[in-house]
Amino acid sequence: MNRLVVQLPGLSLKNPVMPASGCFGFGREYAKFYDLSVLGAIMIKATTLEARFGNPTPRVAETPSGMLNAIGLQNPGLEKVMEEELPWLAQYDVPIIANVAGSTMEDYVEVAKHISKAPNVHALELNISCPNVKKGGIAFGTVPEVAAELTKLVKEVSEVPVYVKLSPNVTNIVEMAKAIEEAGADGLTMINTLLGMRIDIKTAEPILANRTGGLSGPAIKPIAIRMIYEVSQAVSIPIIGMGGIQSAEDVIEFFYAGASAVAVGTANFVDPFVCPNIIAELPALLDELGFAHISECTGRSWKKGGSTIYCGA
């Protein structure tokens, strides 16, 4: 059964399904529910140079078919991640994608340099788009030149391939993607959350202590699909797609749009078993749709002749 195997820069994945960064901690909690080795990979929580407590609470708010979060990149800092979290994760047969964040370019470079040396870190994911960090974060993700420069600097120091995570909060996502590709990124991950807000009807105060937060979950899926559809036709580096995935059908939809692998975020909170369930369901779905290998689905919505093979119902 290697019809789910996917090869991406730095990543030899037994299947293309992985939990998204920030939605799976460093794996410890979900290890109580199932064997993490079934996962294609794990995108760990954003790591910064120093430990961060993050934002005040409330940090999450529910929205129609989605949620807002403003965690504020809480994490134990590079040192602890290197010494405690990554070695713990090494007991599982699963490649780790380290999500790297910071307030300055130097921060990113420093974290990337060190974390890319960890034996089970097979790739980096540059989180240039977290809308919850006031300093820097958002600008990196919305100005092509800045994103490109950061990509270059990190590429210079990283010992593993570098994926850059795109923010959807931009007018022209293709322009961003191309600038980052040209700067040498090995792949893209998309999308991060959309900037949103909710206000408490009784107090007239924003529900999140941080006021605004990042919108994730099924609500944003059509935006993710559209952006991956556009970007995948404009770049030649692979895309790990995310944004509202809840089912094996959703995974196929992301592949059709142009993704080569996918990450599942918010859905882990709704159902802790969602990743292994999706992985288990994919082969039967491929049968039903008539595909020998999941990679055949990538970009099918726009590749010539993409719609002629399957003739169902």
Next chain:
Amino acid sequence: MNRLVVQLPGLSLKNPVMPASGCFGFGREYAKFYDLSVLGAIMIKATTLEARFGNPTPRVAETPSGMLNAIGLQNPGLEKVMEEELPWLAQYDVPIIANVAGSTMEDYVEVAKHISKAPNVHALELNISCPNVKKGGIAFGTVPEVAAELTKLVKEVSEVPVYVKLSPNVTNIVEMAKAIEEAGADGLTMINTLLGMRIDIKTAEPILANRTGGLSGPAIKPIAIRMIYEVSQAVSIPIIGMGGIQSAEDVIEFFYAGASAVAVGTANFVDPFVCPNIIAELPALLDELGFAHISECTGRSWKKGGSTIYCGA
């Protein structure tokens, strides 16, 4: 009971609730359900110079807590709207906001010049952001200078106040809003739909014949709230807010964010009575929240001391 009365440039509204453009046709269909005179105003379907058939079908697709549409500005054209639709609407005691669209600046100017002369048209709404028209449309809504120029040209010819409808598909909504304010707009309406897409799992083809479409409905509400929150603090012209409104509580949330009136779009499809129901429920909700007049709610989430008056629960 004048606690719902709202005064906006050109608009003396008996209440601040109106159907959003494109979600109410020219009123004929909903007139079978209730007396249109109960509405604060009506935003009629986008009008273009010539009649347009619009895009091929399928034109709509459902998404989690939302929908995509790619109608393609189907409408009978300026002449018929002036001769048939607006006179028919004149039987109701309700101000009309005419939604103006086009492919070139000249189109907009031409439509604006004429339609603003109709006696029951009390304001224009420039649809510079409809993502379904391939020529021109999207650029108007994403480049501040272009939007500003169009606003100026239309202001020169319009006999009624001009509201400009903002596209959410931009990196910096505040910059857009300020450029349009400086160009002389009398008000803003926001938000239009977010560009999205869905792909049919069986055929690998986009569900919409137009491939991409505009995302509306409750799913986008947190994005609308965030954008209105940001823009209302940066401009001094009023905002008519929209994006996922379904209930009287949603209306208050939009006011708290910074809106001075609201429009209801997609929710009309879910419940044809949604507008009159919301209007009927608002007074009791104002009582519950302790407001004498709905205008007290505008911008409450960011106005100093905004959270000190009401002490509930």
Next chain:
Amino acid sequence: MKEQMTIVRHEQLAKQIYELTLSGSLVQTMNEPGQFVHVKVAEYAPLLRRPLSLCDINKEAGECTMIYRAEGAGTTLLAKKRPGETIDVLGPLGNGFPVEAAKAGQRALLVGGGIGVPPLYELAKQFVNSGVSVTTVLGFQTKEVVFYEQKFLTYGETYVATVDGSYGTKGFVTDVINERALSFDVLYACGPKPMLKALEQQFPQKEVYLSLEERMGCGVGACFACVCHVPNSETAYKKVCSDGPVFKAGEVVL
């Protein structure tokens, strides 16, 4: 025009095919076969209503019946609802089959494909009540999804075709019509577009009424989601939800 109707019966008829009977005062406003109701399946999601054709109108009992295939998110959720629960129904909507087009003593041919079969049942009933003879041809994919053959038999000759030949005639409804050389005065059809096109082409000289399907937003004519072209015009249109769903053959471009 909108009511919380109560489920009185809800039964599975065939593979994925369910028969849903609702009671409520809205039934008294339902008259035309071919009209549809717009059903809100759950309070929040799915967001949009689902159009379902009226299959049986029983004014005395104050009940109406719809038949649907549980396939996507909305209908699958609907299939889990049980008697006693209520459903938010908007309708009846649209313009149905013109029953008066067939006169007493004439013969109506009713042709249904798959989940297009249900509206023909109320139509057959009304014809029999008004002295019109009915021949029915029902087409399905396969034996497992055949339903209502017996019910139609009580109103007249009834033939079934399945694409895979697992039940009745192997092939399409048009094969049955041709093989049996079925004769009729007026033809009424509901089903997939290729079937409707085939019928339209085969009987250009006959009076033919076709019920169309299109993805809908509002269901009431306001959103322009469900339009179709009118022959020989670039901008003229009809709305399936409010001008249709039933059109006379030739009236719109299929």
Next chain:
Amino acid sequence: MKEQMTIVRHEQLAKQIYELTLSGSLVQTMNEPGQFVHVKVAEYAPLLRRPLSLCDINKEAGECTMIYRAEGAGTTLLAKKRPGETIDVLGPLGNGFPVEAAKAGQRALLVGGGIGVPPLYELAKQFVNSGVSVTTVLGFQTKEVVFYEQKFLTYGETYVATVDGSYGTKGFVTDVINERALSFDVLYACGPKPMLKALEQQFPQKEVYLSLEERMGCGVGACFACVCHVPNSETAYKKVCSDGPVFKAGEVVL
């Protein structure tokens, strides 16, 4: 840890207050009062689970009971569910009240505020079974929302306070404790933060356990939504969902 549990009883106890009893094999894994279950109310929306405390664990019957206030979207929808329907339950989650902290012969003071009352019921039951005496003080806003007074009375002295004085003592739980000069060895409390703070301040020398509430994402410790500060550190934290919801007074910053 996750199961479709079946509703066996679902009753309204007071204004907006519902008692929900579920059966399923998950009950056999439920032990600690103060633990919670994470409930998915509907298939699609609302999206997130709702944390509800265990109020009664009946392993023999294979049933557990929760009590909740129907207020927002999720709990209002939950209140419409009827016996026979199933609900997706994840749990038991978190760390509950340390029952063993009170020894046989000692007296435990149980203090509950509003919808914080339910977890104290299973706690009282376990204390009585292990020979610990129980005094309960329950605080509510008003008479209309008082519940379970009789049930607590079967386990020991029980006092009720209402903020508006419409039932029991007028005022807060602390007023009852002070007026009656209630004595105890260990204090266990669940309720609104101001109540917990007041208790923490009033009994600095006592062993006090407090159950906290915080908005949650995952409920299992993975998302960092529900953290609280630990005294004297800028970055140290505890997660309410997985380190709590019960903490010893002083362990976290309220």
